[in-house]
Amino acid sequence: MSAMPPFLAACRRQPVAHTPIWIMRQAGRYLPEYRAVRSKVGFTELTRSAELACEVTLQPIRRFALDASIIFSDIMVPIEGMGVALEYAPGPVIGEPIRTMAQVDALRTLEPERDVPFVMEAIKLTRAGLPAHVPLIGFAGSPFTLFSYLVAGKPSKEFSVPRAFAQAEPEISARLMEKLADAMIVYLRAQAKAGAQALMLFESWGGLLGPHDYKRIALPPVKRIFNGLKDVGVPLIYFANNCGGSLEHIATLDVDVVGLDWRTSLAAARRTLGSGKAIQGNLDPAQLFAAPDVLKSRVDEVLADAGPGPGHIFNLGHGIWPETDPDAVARLVDYVHEKTSR
Amino acid sequence: MSAMPPFLAACRRQPVAHTPIWIMRQAGRYLPEYRAVRSKVGFTELTRSAELACEVTLQPIRRFALDASIIFSDIMVPIEGMGVALEYAPGPVIGEPIRTMAQVDALRTLEPERDVPFVMEAIKLTRAGLPAHVPLIGFAGSPFTLFSYLVAGKPSKEFSVPRAFAQAEPEISARLMEKLADAMIVYLRAQAKAGAQALMLFESWGGLLGPHDYKRIALPPVKRIFNGLKDVGVPLIYFANNCGGSLEHIATLDVDVVGLDWRTSLAAARRTLGSGKAIQGNLDPAQLFAAPDVLKSRVDEVLADAGPGPGHIFNLGHGIWPETDPDAVARLVDYVHEKTSR
Numbered sequence: 001m002s003a004m005p006p007f008l009a010a011c012r013r014q015p016v017a018h019t020p021i022w023i024m025r026q027a028g029r030y031l032p033e034y035r036a037v038r039s040k041v042g043f044t045e046l047t048r049s050a051e052l053a054c055e056v057t058l059q060p061i062r063r064f065a066l067d068a069s070i071i072f073s074d075i076m077v078p079i080e081g082m083g084v085a086l087e088y089a090p091g092p093v094i095g096e097p098i099r100t101m102a103q104v105d106a107l108r109t110l111e112p113e114r115d116v117p118f119v120m121e122a123i124k125l126t127r128a129g130l131p132a133h134v135p136l137i138g139f140a141g142s143p144f145t146l147f148s149y150l151v152a153g154k155p156s157k158e159f160s161v162p163r164a165f166a167q168a169e170p171e172i173s174a175r176l177m178e179k180l181a182d183a184m185i186v187y188l189r190a191q192a193k194a195g196a197q198a199l200m201l202f203e204s205w206g207g208l209l210g211p212h213d214y215k216r217i218a219l220p221p222v223k224r225i226f227n228g229l230k231d232v233g234v235p236l237i238y239f240a241n242n243c244g245g246s247l248e249h250i251a252t253l254d255v256d257v258v259g260l261d262w263r264t265s266l267a268a269a270r271r272t273l274g275s276g277k278a279i280q281g282n283l284d285p286a287q288l289f290a291a292p293d294v295l296k297s298r299v300d301e302v303l304a305d306a307g308p309g310p311g312h313i314f315n316l317g318h319g320i321w322p323e324t325d326p327d328a329v330a331r332l333v334d335y336v337h338e339k340t341s342r
Numbered sequence: 343m344s345a346m347p348p349f350l351a352a353c354r355r356q357p358v359a360h361t362p363i364w365i366m367r368q369a370g371r372y373l374p375e376y377r378a379v380r381s382k383v384g385f386t387e388l389t390r391s392a393e394l395a396c397e398v399t400l401q402p403i404r405r406f407a408l409d410a411s412i413i414f415s416d417i418m419v420p421i422e423g424m425g426v427a428l429e430y431a432p433g434p435v436i437g438e439p440i441r442t443m444a445q446v447d448a449l450r451t452l453e454p455e456r457d458v459p460f461v462m463e464a465i466k467l468t469r470a471g472l473p474a475h476v477p478l479i480g481f482a483g484s485p486f487t488l489f490s491y492l493v494a495g496k497p498s499k500e501f502s503v504p505r506a507f508a509q510a511e512p513e514i515s516a517r518l519m520e521k522l523a524d525a526m527i528v529y530l531r532a533q534a535k536a537g538a539q540a541l542m543l544f545e546s547w548g549g550l551l552g553p554h555d556y557k558r559i560a561l562p563p564v565k566r567i568f569n570g571l572k573d574v575g576v577p578l579i580y581f582a583n584n585c586g587g588s589l590e591h592i593a594t595l596d597v598d599v600v601g602l603d604w605r606t607s608l609a610a611a612r613r614t615l616g617s618g619k620a621i622q623g624n625l626d627p628a629q630l631f632a633a634p635d636v637l638k639s640r641v642d643e644v645l646a647d648a649g650p651g652p653g654h655i656f657n658l659g660h661g662i663w664p665e666t667d668p669d670a671v672a673r674l675v676d677y678v679h680e681k682t683s684r
Contacts, residue, residue, distance in 0.1 A: 157499055158663075160627075160628065160663050160665065163626070163628035164628050164631035164663070164665065165631075166628070167628050167629055167630075167631040167632040167636070168631045168632065168633075170636075207605065208605075209605075209626075210604040210605050210607075210624075210626050210659065211605070211607050212640075212643050213626065213629075242584070242605070244586055244587045245586045245605045245606050245607055245610070262552040263549065263551075263552050263553070263584070263586075263587045264587055265552075265553050265587055268587070282552075284505075284551075284552050284555065285502075286502065286505035286506050286508070286509050287509055287555075288509075289506035289507075289509040289510045290509040290510065291510075294509070294512075298554075301554050317552065321500075321502050321506070323502065323506065
């Protein structure tokens, strides 16, 4: 059994005392204490205040026996740092959507300590406030996901504007994603330097691409990022949302952990990704609304799909919904620990 | 080579002179002649007028060398016929979302000739107006898809309300979907009787379920429908949107054709579905925005994934977008024919 915290051991595919669990968006609106903070400050203000970001990051850790913490922030925070005007309504709305090479060239090179110092400050404060056995995760958005928001200009159901743009303007698109990749490398390195013990990249919208386009469009800038983080020495996690059809390409990435959404069978993912990668996921957030006994059987399904081998981090397959009962989360966390204690 | 129209021959996995192609939502807003009709009548009025529904159904057939026609209608039309008040804004908004067993019990049994006679009338008119080599497809929504709209009450990005409801209230959910299945059986039978030469079921939202839940929740009422249509004698098509992770369950359905979205590799689908089913799809609608030569190479990819064997119907992997250039559609249709002529 590893002396490391279970989350970090599982990232390295080492044996663990129990399957570690954390929950995407665990600091969020389903918690009354989070809503209490948000009733006083706006979302942007919350991301820019190291003290408040630290406070809401710690809230779920105080309440549940979670095995990891993830810094409260938003994937668009470094984009604002690159000089892009945006607001949350509640999804990101971009002042001037990016459509030309001139706009891409005009994007400022991100210097995290100058442009988004509050993120690193929040990481330092949070690390100091966390129990030793709860590692802190830093994160960023994938280039294709950031590209989708920047080109669309506003959240959209199908993101048809950026998807059409990627087809019509492949050179501008590739250059923009390359620039975003370089920014995310320095951003994630700065988070690790500030105390993040794992780094996660959210491919929220890569699942909008078919497998060939995923390989052509979304994958190269992700490869660039993970190659640029190789020497950092902390586990690297890639959350591939709705990318089940592209797993053979994801298998070529040099990452420690692949996060899977709830539509992708963990058993199928294990087969395609091979034994060299840990997996993270993937209970459907909807299943937290099932009766307690049914929820347990759904957890059993996820654990059975993940298999008995090392290298599974339990999580939801997507962010937790604001309507979720916190008591269901408590039951989930406790049951995963109870069921997997070795 | 079959004497049947290529579309019907491909549904039966028989050799064809060229790979047949039609396009989901081919009668739609990307066509100026469709927008001209819609500038005069609302969407509901259009679905209720047999003459106008026939007219917009024929529009793309006049313009392109398409191999099949699909009757213009909406999956919610028979739901209105069952006594549910709704309007399109533009997605369906339900007067009183269904949340109780009493509401399920109160749903009227659909009698197509009484409740939605204009659909059968439109099919008769359209069949009479179509060239002999262009078969006419009738369609309905899958029970889980209709359930999602009925419980949500309005279109939503994640459909979290019906997804949570399906977990929290499995009995009400199953009863509602069973009732919807029975209604869709009589509805589709009536369409075939009126002249529809193939019947298609749209599983637009089944991809919101993980594979285990797909099998538990969405699949049983679909099985019920296809079993109830066995003796009709026309090809049965199941469009499984974003259900790539559930293909092993879809393989158990007794259907002639499985339609695949653009995220699901046709090659992988062929492997999982076996040689007993034809496949339909799956060019990304976004790829119609690529330069003409690039579009050709994307078509080549789809054809290569489908493989050289019989039983492929070319289509987009989702409905065509309103912003699409009709000239790109003409190039697509002609290129598929040219490339696959035997």
